[in-house]
Amino acid sequence: MYAVIINGSPRVKKYSNTDKIIEKFAAGFREQGGSFDIYEVSDRCQWDKAREAFCDNDNIIIALPLYVECVPGLLMEFLETLPKKDSRTKLSFILQSGFAEGAQLRCGERYLQILAEQLGCEYGGTLVKGDNFSIRFSEGKERDKLTAPYRKMGQIFGQDGNFFASACRKFTSFEVFPLPLKILLIFIFKTVQRRSFEKIARQWGCSKPLDYQAYK
Numbered sequence: 001m002y003a004v005i006i007n008g009s010p011r012v013k014k015y016s017n018t019d020k021i022i023e024k025f026a027a028g029f030r031e032q033g034g035s036f037d038i039y040e041v042s043d044r045c046q047w048d049k050a051r052e053a054f055c056d057n058d059n060i061i062i063a064l065p066l067y068v069e070c071v072p073g074l075l076m077e078f079l080e081t082l083p084k085k086d087s088r089t090k091l092s093f094i095l096q097s098g099f100a101e102g103a104q105l106r107c108g109e110r111y112l113q114i115l116a117e118q119l120g121c122e123y124g125g126t127l128v129k130g131d132n133f134s135i136r137f138s139e140g141k142e143r144d145k146l147t148a149p150y151r152k153m154g155q156i157f158g159q160d161g162n163f164f165a166s167a168c169r170k171f172t173s174f175e176v177f178p179l180p181l182k183i184l185l186i187f188i189f190k191t192v193q194r195r196s197f198e199k200i201a202r203q204w205g206c207s208k209p210l211d212y213q214a215y216k
């Protein structure tokens, strides 16, 4: 199976979490005999080739991060340049985000389903998962651990050609955190996580406390 994969993040490839996710997904897809080409929306020089690939092929995956609860503006601009196709083209999505709860991605997921219809394409489903903030801050084995689950999803897509399998739906994990977990997370954010944010801020040269209010 051949697929065109479009990275819809406005972040350049080197810093894009979506890029690292695509890398693992593509490895799993390749294990099932899949082949693919990847295009980056962040690089405007690739737009013509990406549009051409969209027009000439019938299996398209757009991988994108959730930006302010929906589609990044730059991707939206690219999407507006795409022509309408017919139902011989299948359009599937990998929607990923920073915050972990699946519920906050559902509006974006619905939008993508409508988008596939508006482009005249068959909808191949959306793989939905959050909790990806830290991918680009990690390296080596730690990054591998964070992105590894996408390999299995690539294998499933390589077999089914869509994201409708129950394993893809379960992949989202928590739709909404249960109350005890919320309480635990609040505690972690106020203690361990805060110290880790302070460390990062110091490394980036910040000398003021994280809650410093310059104009108060």
Ligand SMILES: Cc1cc2nc3c(=O)[nH]c(=O)nc-3n(C[C@H](O)[C@H](O)[C@H](O)COP(=O)(O)O)c2cc1C
Binding pocket: 009, 010, 011, 015, 016, 017, 018, 019, 065, 066, 067, 068, 069, 070, 096, 097, 098, 099, 100, 104, 130, 132, 133, 136
């Ligand atoms: C401008 C901006 C807006 C974002 N909005 C959301 C959001 O609404 N919900 C969320 O869970 N994550 C949000 N994020 C986090 C990204 O979805 C997350 O870090 C993602 O992995 C980034 O992928 P990328 O590096 O390929 O762009 C936002 C990030 C940025 C930079």
